[in-house]
Amino acid sequence: MHRQTLPLAALSVWSKLNDVSFFDVNTQDLGDAKGTALVTRRKLNSKETFEKPTLMIVPHDLILSAELVDECAKVDHHLRELLDVVGGHSLRRDVMLFLLMHTTDNRCQPEGQTVGIKNPWTEYVKFLPSHIPLPTTWSEEERMLLTGTSLETALIAKMSSLIKEFEDLQEKTAEIAWCRKFWWDTGDLNLDAWILLDAWYRSRCLELPHSGESMVPCLDMANHSAKANSYYEEDPNVGVTLLLRPDVELEATSEITISYGETKSKAEMLFSYGFIDENGPESQKLVLAIEPIPEDPLAKAKLASFVGKPLLTISHGEGNTVWAGPFLYFMCLNEEDGLEFKVLQETDGTRSPLRVFWKGSDVTEATDTFESLLDDHELKDVLKLRAVTLLEDKIEQQLQRLARSAEAIKALAR
Ligand SMILES: C[S@@+](CC[C@H](N)C(=O)[O-])C[C@H]1O[C@@H](n2cnc3c(N)ncnc32)[C@H](O)[C@@H]1O
DSSP: OOOOOOOGGGHHHHHHHTTOEESSEEEEEOOTTTOEEEEESSOEEOTTOSSOOEEEEEEGGGOBSHHHHHHHHHHOHHHHHHHHHHOSSOHHHHHHHHHHHHHSOOOOOTTSOOSSOOOHHHHHGGGSOSOOOOGGGSOHHHHHTTTTSTHHHHHHHHHHHHHHHHHHHHHHHTTOHHHIIIIITTTOOOHHHHHHHHHHHHHHEEEETTTEEEEOTTGGGOEEOTTOSEEEEEETTTEEEEEEOTTOEEOTTOEEEEOSOTTOOHHHHHHHHSOOOTTSOOOEEEEEEOOOOTTOTTHHHHHHHOSSOOEEEEEEETTEEEEEOHHHHHHTOOGGGTEEEEOOBOTTSOBOOOEEEETTEEOGGGGGGHHHHGGGSTTHHHHHHHHHHHHHHHHHHHHHHHHHHHHHHHHHHO
């Protein structure tokens, strides 16, 4: 999408105009590896002081949260119209529509009107990067690198939901004159632009105690570290404050970092932020989707009635490898073993949803606990062996896929 950008050097002017205070902190471009970052202007020390050194204050009215979207939609009839037609699905999608309005080029219409009402975000979006290395923005070849990893199916699902959202936007706004003029007739708005809006949101939003999931201008220039030297707080009367952690001593031009989430796995970091922090949690996890056996006549009923998602998780940490796959136990059972599906007649004559019975007892709410339900069965060892055999098959298939992916990576590197 054609959009205006502003150099990082102009951010200090924007900050002054919008009352964002920086204390001893600058923004700096760290190049392709990390993009923009916050760095110290001078040596800072939080050791031996009682005051928590404040690095930045962002006023409350700049926080892009559900509240700001609602407030803006009250005065901006174009944004209101857009939200009425395609909004209301999720906060993420509403914020993406808000950002879309602010990136829509405000070239004058013939009658002298512009689209959307200006606010501080109209300029701030011009500082946001045009590329974020989230897997959704990777090329086909780069996506191949995820073959056989936990992210492969997650990325396929994410791409298909982004495509659906974009097509929905296109279809529902096709007859709105200003959308047609600025987006569709010019071809200015395409799927890549929608993917970038999603990447902005996911890589820059954070959870605030009062405002909820939000984007905070300027604070969103802070990069992540598992050993972050700073943290943020929200005061609803003031806004968001960035503070130096206690016992931190930093030289001038050191990077100021925050934590994007201490418990996030490496896969989650790559999926939502486009990088892996080598200092992040050590444990390695592989999550695979399990499909029922195609010849199983009960396959559809099992999928429909399983509590939770049919996943296999293999985790490795502290010298130990463990697996969990409750669907495998359910998947390997047949009617002869004691499994039954029934649709019951309710007292009002209606039919109940599918119910699952194991050896005569209703276990509809417990289909993810078959590993223990099997313990009372006279053939429990045989049944459990079937589940382990399915697990072995799944791992074997996975190893073959990983080997093919390794060959593809070698070919790419040549
Ligand atoms: C909230 S933004 C931080 C500012 C960003 N660097 C920029 O250029 O605008 C989050 C993005 O910064 C980058 N990033 C943050 N921490 C990083 C790190 N430790 N290593 C590599 N990239 C990082 C990733 O691209 C991530 O999606």
